[in-house]
Amino acid sequence: MEPWQTLVATALVGTGRQTPTAPEGEGNLKHLLDQLDWSQPEQSLLGAAGAIALHQQIGQQPAKKDWPTVEPCSLEDRRCIQMATARHLDTALSTYPEVLPELLSLIIEAGQRVPEWQLPRLLQMGYQTSELRPYIAAAVGKRGQWLAAQQPNWGYAQAGDANTFLSNSSQMQAVWQNGRRSDRVLVLQRWREADPNAARAALEAVWSTESAKDREAFIAVLQTNLTIADEPFLETALSDRAKSVRQIAVNLLVQLPRSRLCQRMAQRIQPLVQLSDEGDSLQIDVTLPSNYDPDWKRDGIQAEGRSPERQQGGWLEQIIAATPLDMWGDPVVAIRAISGHPQQAILMPGWGLAVHHQQRIDWADAVLNNPMSQLLDDVMVGQLLALLTPQRQERWLKARLPDNPNEEDITHWLLLLVQRLQPWDLAFSRLIFEQTMALANDSSRNAYSFTSEIRNLRLTLHPDIAAEVAIAVENYSNDANASRHWKRSLLALLKYLNFRREMHRVFQASE
C-alpha cells in the first residue's frame, strides 16, 4: 500500500488503537518526513498528512482523454438580434411568455437569430411548450440547430426553418429516422414547406411501420401545400386501421374537389338535391336519405350521433359538408335561395362545415354577409371569419358594431373578436379599445369574468395604441367609481402594449 493510504487507514482507526508507521517518501518529501518525531504519533501523523497531501496536490497531473469529438458548428450564421431584442426575449421568457410567438416571428421575419447564450433557456422553453417549437426552431440559427442535437429534449429545434431546410442532410435524416414523434413532425413540416412531394414520398415510405398516433400526427402535416398529387395516398389512408387517421384523410380530401372522395359525394348527393336555375335565383329541392349506406362509413359519414328523428338530416348535412361547394354555383345566389327553405337548418350548417373544411374564402364571405349566418353557432362563425383576410374581418366586424351601445351588445360584439389571435390594425384597434372602455365605464355589473375574456387583446391590439391606452387608463383610474377588476385588467393591457411597442420599435428602427 502506498504511504498515503496507510496513513489514511491509520487515521480512520485512530492512533489510540493503532500505532502509525512512519511513511516513506522520496527527495524533498523524505527530507520533510524524516524530521517528524513519531513518539508523538498524533502530531506526526497530522504533519505527515499535511506534507504528503501538499506534495500530491503539487504533483497532480491533468487527465488525458480520448473522447469522441462532436462535429463543430458552422461559423456562418444569420445576424444576431440586437441587444435590446435579446433583453426583450429574456423578459418575455420570464414575464410575458404569451408574447413569444410575436417576438420570435419578428426575429424570423428579420432573418435574424437568437444569440448563443440565450439558446439553452429558449430551447428549454420550447421543450416545455410545444406550440412554441415551430417558432423557436426557425429563430435559433445554425448554432441553435447544432446545440439542439446535443440535448435530446431539444431535438425539435434541429428542424430549423423552411428556407434553409435540407432534407438530405445527415442531421435531418437522423431526426426523421430516429427522433421523437414531435421532433419528426416538425422536420416533416419543414420538408413539406420546402418540397411537398418529396415530403409525402418520405412519409409513404415509412407509413406502414408507424404507430397509429404517429400516423395521425404525420398525415395532418399534409395540410401544408395540399394538392391533388396527395390524393392517391390520402385515398388509401381512408382504409387506415385508426379512425383518427381516416378522419384526417377525409378532412384533407374534401378540400380537393377533384378527389375520388368528392366525386363519390357528388354522386351521393345527386338523388337528394335538385337544383333548378331560374335566371338570377335558384330553386333547391331536398330529399332526405332514407337509409344509411354502409359504404359511407369509409368516407367519414357517421351513422349515429343525433336523435333518430334527426338522423336522416344529419346524414345529409355530412354529405353536403364533404361535397365540393362548386355544385351550388354562385354562393350569394345559393344562400339567398335557402331563406325560408324548410331544410335551411340542414343546408346552412352543412355549408358552414363545407366552407370550413374546403377553406373557401368566397363562400365564407357570402355566408357571413347573409343574415342566414344566424343559423350558425358562434364557434362556426369564428372559424369562417378566420378564413377572411384581416381587412375583410375588420370590415365585417365594423359593420356589426352595435349602433346603440348597451352592455349586452358590446359584450357580444367583443366576444366575436377576442377569440381571434391575430393582430388588428391601428384604426380597428382604436375601435375595439373604444368599445372596451365603453364597457369599463359602465360599471353596473361585476366585470370579473369579462375582464378575463379580453386577455387576448393584450396580444392582438396594435402596439402603437399604447400611448392612447395609457391616457385612458389614467383617466379611468382617477374615477372614483372605477371597478377594481377593470382597473387591474386595463393596467395589465397597458403593460403588455408598452412591452410590445418597445419590442417592435427595435425592428422598425433597424429597417
Place this chain on the structure above:
Amino acid sequence: MMMWTSEQVLALAPDANSAKRGKSLANVSQWPLLGRSEQAVWGECKGSGKTPYRTQIDLAEPAFRCSCPSRKFPCKHGLGLFLLLTERADAFQEAPPPDWVTEWLEKRSHSAQRKQTKATKAAAPEAQAKRAQQRATKVAAGLVDLEQWLQDMVNQGLAPLPNQPYRFWDQAAARLVDAQAPGLAQRVRSLASIPHSGNDWPKRMLRSLGLLHLLVQGYQRIETLSPAMQAEVRSQIGWIQTQDELRRRAEQGDPSVNGEKDIWQVMGKVTFEEDNLTVQRTWLLGYQTQKPILILNFAHGSQPLDISLVPGTCFVGELILYPGTGIRRAFVVSREAAVPQLADNVVADQVEVAFSRYAQALSQNPWLGSYPMILGQVQPVQQDMCWWVQDTTGHVLPLSAQFQNPFELLAISGGHPLTVFGEWNGAELLPLSVLTETQFLAMEN
C-alpha cells in the same frame, strides 16, 4: 464614456428578482424624465405613489441613488435606468443635471475626499501595540486549543466523524472566533461537510486536517518564516490588516506593502453565502504583469455588496496588495478611468501549463483556496454524466457540480475552442466568464 452592456448591468443586480424587475422598468414609457451629462444619468420613474421616484447613476464607478424606499442596492429603478441607457441612449436628453443630481454628485466627491484624509489619520502607536499584544495572546491560546482538538480527533480515529452533529464542528469554530482567529474558524466549519461528501471522504478529511495542522505549526514558529510568509500565515488565521492601516503603511513607504498601478481587467466574480455573510470574490488581471489579483468583499445580512467592479470591464487604477504570498489579495485605492476591454491581451494556458502554474502558486502558499485559471483553446464536453473542458492536447478538467450553465458554455463554443476563465479549487473548475473572439461573457453562478 465607456460602453456598458446589458449583461454587465444585470450583473450588478443584488438578486434575480431585482434583475427581473429592473428589466421590466427598462421601458421608456415608465420614465417621464430622462437626462444625461458627461458624468451622470438621471430619470424620474412612475411608481405606485403620486410623486415619481428620482433615480440617478454616477457613471464613473458606477454608483446609484434612488428616492424609492427599497433597501435593495442597486434598486430596480437604478437597474432599469441603467439598462435603458445601454439600449436606448437616444431617449436620454443631453442636459445640465438638475439640482437633486448635482447635490448628490458633490456630496459623493466630498465623501471621497474625507475617506482620503481619514486614512492618513493614524491611531496612537502605543494603543495599537497593546491591542496587537492582546490579540496575539488570544490567538496563541486558541491555537493550542485547536491543536489539542485535532490530535484528539486523530487519536480516536476519523471513522465516527459522519455521526458527529454539526454542533461538534460549530463549537470548535466558535471557540476560534472567540480567539480572534476567524480564518481558522472558517476552515474548521468547512470540515463539517466532508464526512458527507461521498466516497474517499477520509482522504479529503485527512488532507484538510493536515493542512490545518501545518497552519497551526506555521504560526507557532512564525518568527522563523520570511516576512511575506508571516503575513500569509497571519491572514490565513484571519488576522487581517485594515485597508486604512495598509494605506498608511504604504504612504510611509513600508516595503512589505506595495501599491500596484496597471490597467486592470475585471475577469469575473463569484458570490456565495458563508454564515450570514455574503462573500464576493472578484478577480482582476493586470495588463502589464498578467498577474491575477483577488478582491474580496463581504456584506452582512441584507447589506449591499460592492458592485463597482463589473466583469468584462477595464479600468486604470492603483491597488494596494495585502502582504502575503502566491495569489495576492488587494483593494482598490484609486480609479482613474474606464478603458475599453482588452481581452485580446489575455494570455491563456493549456491545461498542463495551468496545472504547473497552480503547483507553483501552491508551493508559495499551501493554503491556497481558489486559484484563477485562464484556459485557452478549450471546449466544453459532456462525458460520463459530468461536464469537462478539454484542451487541444486532450487534457481535461472537470467542471464544478455547482456550475449552472454548462449548456450555455457549449452554445457559445459551438464545438470550437474557447477561452474560459474560472476558479480551480484543486479538484473542479468553476467557470466565471468566457472570452470569444468578439465578446466577453460573464457566467451566472
